[in-house]
Amino acid sequence: MQLPPQHLLQGLVKHYLIIDQKTSVQQYYRMFSDGNPGIVFHLKDPFLQWDEENLIAQLQPQSFIYGQLTHHNTIIATGNLNMIVVVLEPYALFTHFRTAAYELNDHAIPLEDLFAQEARNLEEQILTALTTDAAIGIIENFLLKHMPSQRHLTADFTMAMKLIYQHQGIVSVEDLLKALPTTERQLERKFREHIGSSPKRFADTIKFQHFLKLLQKQPHKKKIAALIYESGYYDHAHLNRNFRKMTGFTPAHYKDTTHMLAINLMPLH
Structure with a gap:
């Protein structure tokens, strides 16, 4: 809850x-x-x-x-x-x-x-x-x-976060830099200090969470492939590699898992 x-x-x-x-x-x-x-x-x-x-x-x-x-x-x-x-x-x-x-x-x-x-x-x-x-x-x-x-966040970091969330993580670092008055090195440093992650890794995590939310809403009988492009992945192999890296499992295994404690906390059977 x-x-x-x-x-x-x-x-x-x-x-x-x-x-x-x-x-x-x-x-x-x-x-x-x-x-x-x-x-x-x-x-x-x-x-x-x-x-x-x-x-x-x-x-x-x-x-x-x-x-x-x-x-x-x-x-x-x-x-x-x-x-x-x-x-x-x-x-x-x-x-x-x-x-x-x-x-x-x-x-x-x-x-x-x-x-x-x-x-x-x-x-x-x-x-x-x-x-x-x-x-x-x-x-x-x-x-x-x-x-x-509390400390306050700079305008460029705040805008970078806003863009990542607006695009559900489906945004490249190059696209972020085009919209921000900062260098890649400065952005990397701020993300590491403020979040503990690089901009790319954080965007990938948000994109992955977006996919999980779509997967949870999908009727059980529908195929996972229908969500691949909507979630910013190139193909099934790209999704599977990313999913295994993040969770250690396949998307199908995750979808079939019951009694989830949270979207990122699942029982091992």
């Missing part, structure tokens, strides 16, 4: 994602980038994060902030899921948390490391909240408290 933020938090929060699912068995999930960082609050057992390099699973913090994902990863639920994900705007780490976004790529930082006792108090208040709306109200009060110290 998605819930919108109050108007004062627009520009920081995209939406809240509420995940509440009962399970009696250990369940593996595949998570991949949606182009946004976020903050997670576990209300029950945290996920185990699978470390592909060291082949071990580590327990996620009770609450944490995460940056851009540069590759898909596997997480494991060991019990009932109940969590609130604050999905942030792509540039929120830079503007509101005053952090170079690339420093948090593929990392989860416990909220306690950033806000000390204030984070511990926040966790306790959320865990004892009687309703989801009350918990979100507590989170919003926390975020509003830290709003005044």
Whole structure:
């Protein structure tokens, strides 16, 4: 379930994602980038994060902030899921948390490391909240408290983001540069610092998310091929390569998957 933020938090929060699912068995999930960082609050057992390099699973913090994902990863639920994900705007780490976004790529930082006792108090208040709306109200009060110290974005970066979203990611860096008073090097530097990604990679992620949304709306019996050109891919092979790179699976596998927790969080069967 998605819930919108109050108007004062627009520009920081995209939406809240509420995940509440009962399970009696250990369940593996595949998570991949949606182009946004976020903050997670576990209300029950945290996920185990699978470390592909060291082949071990580590327990996620009770609450944490995460940056851009540069590759898909596997997480494991060991019990009932109940969590609130604050999905942030792509540039929120830079503007509101005053952090170079690339420093948090593929990392989860416990909220306690950033806000000390204030984070511990926040966790306790959320865990004892009687309703989801009350918990979100507590989170919003926390975020509003830290709003005044935000950094501002430059006009050229703002325009680049606007163009990428307007074209659903189907826009080249060359086309962006034609419309902006900046050089490719300057644009690359700003995207890396503000978002943690290159302009091309970010546009590719937005294009991929656009395809997923079209795929979710498509009647199950219709062929995926009908969406290829509309989504900015050259052919089926181009789509398949991109899909495997982003998720580790084929589009058909994704379409046949049930019980999705989010558009970028799917169970592994």
